Amino acid sequence: MIVKSPSNTARDGQHRVLEMIARGAALQDILDSLMRLIEAQSEDVLCSLMLLDDDGRTVHPGAGPSLPPAFLAALDGLTIGPCAGSCGTAIHRGETVIVTDILSDPLWADYHALAVPHGLRACWSTPIYGDGQRILGSFAMYYRAPKAPGEDDLCLPGIATHLAAIAIERARRESELALHRDHLQALVEARTAALSQAQEELVRRDRLAALGALVAGVAHELNTPIGNSLIAATCLADKTRALAGSVEGGLRRSQLARFFAQADEAGQILARNLQRAARLVASFKQVAVDPGNSERRAFMLCELLAELLPPLRVLARQRGVVIETDIAPGLAMDSYPGPLAEALTHLVDNCLVHAFADTADGAIVIRAAPAIDASVRISVSDNGAGIAPPLAPRVYDPFVTTRPGAGGSGLGLHVVHNIVSGVLGGRIELDSALGKGSTFRLTLPAIAGA
Structure with missing residues (x-):
């Protein structure tokens, strides 16, 4: 007043x-x-x-x-x-x-x-x-x-x-x-800094844990072929020394024939296991995808798939599986075609090895269409066995496989995840139902980030 x-x-x-x-x-x-x-x-x-x-x-x-x-x-x-x-x-x-x-x-x-x-x-x-x-x-x-x-x-x-x-x-x-505002701002900044530090520490621990799991997996996977090779080599060395001792006292034809047969078997074991080790090492190298080693260029997605699919269709026919496509025309991308092709190949291989392991026929459908925010949506679907719910959250972890000992390293989807999120700058999602098949959806920027 x-x-x-x-x-x-x-x-x-x-x-x-x-x-x-x-x-x-x-x-x-x-x-x-x-x-x-x-x-x-x-x-x-x-x-x-x-x-x-x-x-x-x-x-x-x-x-x-x-x-x-x-x-x-x-x-x-x-x-x-x-x-x-x-x-x-x-x-x-x-x-x-x-x-x-x-x-x-x-x-x-x-x-x-x-x-x-x-x-x-x-x-x-x-x-x-x-x-x-x-x-x-x-x-x-x-x-x-x-x-x-x-x-x-x-x-x-x-x-x-x-x-x-x-x-x-x-x-x-x-x-x-x-x-009060300044005090609150200082508190917010301090809390934010503390949270950021804690988050960095958690990320560092997660990375160390992932690295430890990867190293343990590498050691486990390589241990079998290397151990088999060592056993075969040791056995071959023992047989060779025994043959050398027999030469001084007189060597019979049957002994020589038996040695050749054993040597041939040992050689085959060595070759198979060393090839297995070489494939594992190649898979391990793919885990650390480096975009600096990949060529970035503009390309049409339909042309990339046209080059990629013929050899995959040959492998699929051998297993009684058909690969179908539904690609929207005119999908242009400025990205990394090599890593993208590698990711799609791993996804198709994953379908062939796991989805149709117990069936003589099936279908894989690859779809691509434009999405919002100048991105591209690519999906790889199958009508195979599907993935059990407890396993679904872990499919991108290294060495996770539904068929251990069947020839796969359990690294395929881990490599796919690294390529999609690390190199291509996108995200990957899984939709699967046991007995009804699986769909992997890739959302990628049409123009990759710098």
């Missing part, structure tokens, strides 16, 4: 000050405007506003646009008390203090030397109360001659202190909110 003022001009001025407060104007500008408003209501008055410091004992100038700057500077840091001029005493007492003659009033005994050189002889000061009757500062009216307040003068401090309290409280609340 606006305090009653002696004129319409004062009321208009109050509204202007309130508008400044509502707009969030700077406190200094609001207080300066308020001082000028009061000065315009009385002749020869010079107004000031002192703000109580956080220590509750000292004050500093908040506004005084018409007072000499040197005088205001001298009041900065003034300690309130029972005889601390008009302003310091008003704040100390919590009531209005009227000093009609600065030169003779005992309240100014220690301070009149600050005011009189600037021609200031009278000072009336009123404390400014905020919420909860907390004193925020004081409002003062100075005159250049000794003067006692008249009836019209007594309403002006009420106007000034009322509007000043609103402005000061609002500014302090905004300052407190800003401090």
